[in-house]
Amino acid sequence: DITGYYHRYEDIIDFNATTLSGFRNLTGAASVGAEAAVTWQVAPNWRLTGTYAYNDVEVFSSGADVEGDTSPHNVTVRSELDITPTLEFNAALYYRDQRPDDSTIDTNMVRLDLGATWRPAPELELAIWGQNLLDAEHFESSDPLFDSSRSEVPRSVYVQLTFRH
Secondary structure (H helix, E strand, O other): OEEEEEEEEEEEEEEOOOOOOOEEEEEEEEEEEEEEEEEEEEEOOEEEEEEEEEEEEEEEOOOOOOOOOOOOEEEEEEEEEEEEOOEEEEEEEEEEOOOOOOOOOOOOEEEEEEEEEEEEEOOEEEEEEEEOOOOOEEEEEEEOOEEEEEEEEEOEEEEEEEEOO
16 A cells, blocks of 8 residues: 655644744645555464655745654554464554654654453453553653653553453
């Protein structure tokens, strides 16, 4: 699956965080990119999926440096393995490239999630997942208005019990 896109935006309204002078009308912006996904059925019980996304954002005559707000390169590789009819194991590896606008913040990320799901009965499911297993935390976003406002996603493990009747 391959998709390309081009979006053009006109009359964008933005808050001027530099001077705190309020809202202003930016001229416009454009984003161009492509996404590709491939799935390989390795065996009847094992599927691998890979995705790649490229995104380039450009702001026209804005007077504000919002160019590069997104990571240009994003890659995901997922594995879904049915070990038995009632037990499955899943893994996902994510890569996000450095955002061009964040030279002082490391927005580059490699994340690994692992999970196992057991279905001892048709109405009962027990799952355990570990997320962001490679690092104690990773940068997710920041607010341009408040430099100290950073969103960090911590390493986490959770257990889920589902009962369907």
